[in-house]
Every structure is written in C-alpha cells, then in structure tokens.
Amino acid sequence: MESLQQKASEWSGVAASDAFAIDETNLFETLGGLQPFIDLSTNFYNRVYDDEEEWFRSIFANSKKEDAIQNQYEFFVQRMGGPPLYSQRKGHPALIARHRPFPVTHEAAERWLHHMQQALDSISSIEPDSKIKMMNFFRHTAYFLVAGNQMTRQSLGVPCKHATSKPAAT
Amino acid sequence: MESLQQKASEWSGVAASDAFAIDETNLFETLGGLQPFIDLSTNFYNRVYDDEEEWFRSIFANSKKEDAIQNQYEFFVQRMGGPPLYSQRKGHPALIARHRPFPVTHEAAERWLHHMQQALDSISSIEPDSKIKMMNFFRHTAYFLVAGNQMTRQSLGVPCKHATSKPAAT
Numbered sequence: 001m002e003s004l005q006q007k008a009s010e011w012s013g014v015a016a017s018d019a020f021a022i023d024e025t026n027l028f029e030t031l032g033g034l035q036p037f038i039d040l041s042t043n044f045y046n047r048v049y050d051d052e053e054e055w056f057r058s059i060f061a062n063s064k065k066e067d068a069i070q071n072q073y074e075f076f077v078q079r080m081g082g083p084p085l086y087s088q089r090k091g092h093p094a095l096i097a098r099h100r101p102f103p104v105t106h107e108a109a110e111r112w113l114h115h116m117q118q119a120l121d122s123i124s125s126i127e128p129d130s131k132i133k134m135m136n137f138f139r140h141t142a143y144f145l146v147a148g149n150q151m152t153r154q155s156l157g158v159p160c161k162h163a164t165s166k167p168a169a170t
Numbered sequence: 171m172e173s174l175q176q177k178a179s180e181w182s183g184v185a186a187s188d189a190f191a192i193d194e195t196n197l198f199e200t201l202g203g204l205q206p207f208i209d210l211s212t213n214f215y216n217r218v219y220d221d222e223e224e225w226f227r228s229i230f231a232n233s234k235k236e237d238a239i240q241n242q243y244e245f246f247v248q249r250m251g252g253p254p255l256y257s258q259r260k261g262h263p264a265l266i267a268r269h270r271p272f273p274v275t276h277e278a279a280e281r282w283l284h285h286m287q288q289a290l291d292s293i294s295s296i297e298p299d300s301k302i303k304m305m306n307f308f309r310h311t312a313y314f315l316v317a318g319n320q321m322t323r324q325s326l327g328v329p330c331k332h333a334t335s336k337p338a339a340t
Contacts, residue, residue, distance in 0.1 A: 005261040016258055023254040084193040088186055091175035091314050097266035097322060144261050152267060
C-alpha cells in the first residue's frame, strides 16, 4: 500500500526532501518575524473568500475569515521555526483530522495552490528563495491532505449500524 | 463545543502551557542528541509488547516493534527540537489520523502513560526537569488523542449507504 508521503510526492510532483527543505533554514527568522506571515495569510484568504468559483468559496463558508487567517499563519509560523503559537492555542496541528469536514480533492488542492501562489507573488517582503521553499512545502502538503482525505473517508472495516449480512439493495 | 485542546487539558489535568513548555528549551540539545530518544522508545515498547494486560498488548499486535520504536523516537526528536526525521520519512505527523485504526480510550491512554513513566524513570541519562516537561507533553498529547479518537469516530453527518428514512431496528 502506498503511504501518504508517497502519494503526496507523486501527486504534487514535489519530493519529500524538497517539501521539508523548509527545515534546513529558519524561515521565521529569514522572513523577519510574524508580519510577513500575517500579510501572506490575509492576502490568501482575501482571494479565497472573494473567489469567483462558488464551489471553492463554499468550502470556507462556515468559517470566519479572521479565524481562518489566524489558524493558518499561526501554523505556518510554528512549522517554519517561529514560536509554537498554534499548539499553545489549539494543540497539535493534526492536519488530516482538522481537514476532515472539508472536501479536499485534487481540484480543491489546485485551486488552493493557485491562490497561494498569487498571494506569495504579491508579498514583496519575502525573497524568491524562501517563496520557492514555501511553495514546495505547500504543494506537497496540499496533496498530503488529499491523500489523507481519501484515507479518512474509507471505512474502518466496521460495519455501520444498518448493515446486515446481505448486501444492501441499490 | 469544547475543543480538542480543552478536552485534552481537562482530561489530562495538564494545562496547554505546561504541555508545550517543551518548546521553551531545545530538549534534543539538552538530552544530548538522538541516543536518549532511541533508548526511551526502545525501553517503552519493550514494556508495551511484554505487557501482561492482553487488551493493551493487542492494540499493537499488527505493528512490528522496531517500526513502532522508530516512528515514536523520530517523532519525539522532531517535535523536541531535533532534525525533522519523521517528516522526511513519513510526512506530517497527522497524529489523530494516524491513530485512527487504534482504540485510543481513556483506559488505553492511562496504560500508555504508565509504561512511559516507567520507561522515563529507567533512563538515567535524562535529567529530572526534562522528564517532567516530557511527561506533561505526553500526558496532554495522550488525552488530545483520546479526544481526537472520539471525534473521528463520530459521523460526518453523511448517512451510510444502508440508511433509510426510518430508524434501523435495534
């Protein structure tokens, strides 16, 4: 069985070593602290909540934009060498479980990445080398979540309470 | 609705600030590198796989002991300030999703913590202050996973394929 990591690399086209090259430097220090992360997530979610594609916009309809922004930049800050803001407030990232309510399809991953690339392009305070590292991480992670989403929607092998010994009529 | 973090703190008796005090220092450096982590996980899983309690031992029956040891110490090393060994090999920790196959009950959490406390007590190369920090992190995380386990076993609100408009006979 292919692992989550293998699927993420195959589908994203980003090797795990490139995705986790964010750990070879301290991006939080390279970017100069919190503000560029806040700017990035704000820019990103402004695009997402204004997306002309209703199917994508609707994924976020039950979340407040300011919460989405804070959740995202606190996770990025923590994961990229800054203080553990996310865990202190919300606990372990538990990325797959926390994305469980959302339909994280290949199509949704590509749309997410499209907006993130545009957001990154518009933040001039982040230099190109960091942008490439971050985008590799985002791209691999997006497809890791697509793989995780497929996994969690599979049965655990426990029959539902309605199941009988004969197949259900279809 | 109570959050995963709130449940973890309430059930474990460990405040989030104490659980994530592991981030105030670099425990990987304090412990002096990889070896104490390998020793700890080896000692822990020797206890787990030899547990006289069959119900607990059976949770691990489908995992190879050497894999369980490596997964655990690589995660601990990464989370406590060392190199990102876990993510390079397996991707994001995704703690809740990866524990989804296992019955992570309160009782299982306590048994896990019992063995971990014994394992920590037996590793003389880790000094007492680090042991307290690690145990607070483990205790909070164990109950975070109990809360996560309850969450992922709840329905997503999508009826199973056998469901009809009237309740199933019980």
